[in-house]
Amino acid sequence: xxxxxxxxxxxxxxxxxLPPEQAFRFSARALDPATLEARFxxxxxxxxxxxxxxxxxxxxGARAVDLPPGKPKHDEFFGDVETYRGVVLIRVPLHxxxxxxxxxxxxxxxxxxxxxxxxxxxxxxxKIAVPAAGxxxxxxxxxxKKGWFK
Amino acid sequence: MSDPAGVETxxxxxxxxxxxxxxxxxxxxxxxATGVVLSRRDHVASRDGSTVLGMVLPDLAEHEQAxxxxxxxxxxxxxxxxxCAPCREEMPHFVAVQTRDAAKGVQFVGIAVDQPDKxxxxxxxxxxxxPVLIGGFGAIELSRTLGNxxxxxxxxIVVDRSGSVAHTQLGPLKAAQLDKLLQRLLQAA
Numbered sequence: 499x500x501x502x503x504x505x506x507x508x509x510x511x512x513x514x515x516l517p518p519e520q521a522f523r524f525s526a527r528a529l530d531p532a533t534l535e536a537r538f539x540x541x542x543x544x545x546x547x548x549x550x551x552x553x554x555x556x557x558x559g560a561r562a563v564d565l566p567p568g569k570p571k572h573d574e575f576f577g578d579v580e581t582y583r584g585v586v587l588i589r590v591p592l593h594x595x596x597x598x599x600x601x602x603x604x605x606x607x608x609x610x611x612x613x614x615x616x617x618x619x620x621x622x623x624x625k626i627a628v629p630a631a632g633x634x635x636x637x638x639x640x641x642x643k644k645g646w647f648k
Numbered sequence: 649m650s651d652p653a654g655v656e657t658x659x660x661x662x663x664x665x666x667x668x669x670x671x672x673x674x675x676x677x678x679x680x681a682t683g684v685v686l687s688r689r690d691h692v693a694s695r696d697g698s699t700v701l702g703m704v705l706p707d708l709a710e711h712e713q714a715x716x717x718x719x720x721x722x723x724x725x726x727x728x729x730x731x732c733a734p735c736r737e738e739m740p741h742f743v744a745v746q747t748r749d750a751a752k753g754v755q756f757v758g759i760a761v762d763q764p765d766k767x768x769x770x771x772x773x774x775x776x777x778x779p780v781l782i783g784g785f786g787a788i789e790l791s792r793t794l795g796n797x798x799x800x801x802x803x804x805i806v807v808d809r810s811g812s813v814a815h816t817q818l819g820p821l822k823a824a825q826l827d828k829l830l831q832r833l834l835q836a837a
Binding site: 515516517518550573574575576608610611613614615616617618619 | 729731732733734735736737761785788797798799800801802818819820
């Protein structure tokens with residue numbers, strides 16, 4: 499009973515809320531010397547905002563990233579926005595990366611749970627080795643648990 | 649001290665002293681055990697509002713505000729952000745309740761996990777009639793120490809007049825739920 503938990507002053511945590519690193523699992527791999535593939539595995543009941551996704555790479559720059567279309571959502575406060583659920587794949591073109599080079603992919607993301615909570619903007623980074631031309635795509639590198647705002 | 653007798657006493661005490669030491673050891677173990685139990689109970693209930701009331705943060709005019717100034721009120725401390733739709737959604741009700749229950753001793757305080765300019769804009773838009781303090785993104789860490797293990801928003805802590813935490817909520821506080829809680833805490837006072 500909500501009332502019982504309420505009276506006892508217990509933390510009113512909605513059931514089954516995941517920590518952000520499980521709600522929005524971030525990984526990436528190199529597809530070829532000129533392209534990284536960033537991937538978010540968004541857990542059921544959670545969503546990411548399309549307009550809050552940002553990608554940059556270093557030391558080589560990322561070209562303009564074409565974000566895939568999201569699912570339209572009308573938000574009372576933010577107007578018409580697009581959200582991502584499930585598996586989200588984003589191609590991040592690299593500018594002048596050399597085979598064997600290690601590129602750092604920075605991703606900013608922000609999402610919420612349908613249960614009515616939102617997680618803070620989450621800057622994450624992954625190090626990806628650039629493959630030789632003609633080589634098979636690299637393995638996914640996954641971001642681990644980390645603190646916010648590092 | 650280089651008194652050999654003293655060393656002897658310390659390493660091999662006479663019977664009556666040994667008895668004392670055993671007794672003292674038992675008492676110490678008992679004290680430690682009790683301490684463990686007490687601290688665990690404190691942790692589970694986490695009703696101590698001193699951490700919340702000990703916070704000092706700048707307001708929208710960049711003046712430092714200590715939450716301790718509202719000790720004795722039924723204090724609703726709401727962590728929120730402009731980027732959090734569920735937070736924005738529940739705030740107009742907080743504004744209405746602040747107006748309705750201020751004279752009875754209810755005080756809302758918002759702690760924004762956000763940038764000051766965005767907070768100002770939204771506070772004006774909604775007509776927030778209670779203090780909004782700027783916690784920045786560091787306020788998420790602050791809320792973690794208060795029980796917000798998932799670092800999510802909105803997160804609200806209600807402190808009663810005696811300074812004890814009466815309720816902690818991750819996710820929106822439904823209007824009916826908030827009204828019932830405040831009614832109970834105001835009656836108890």
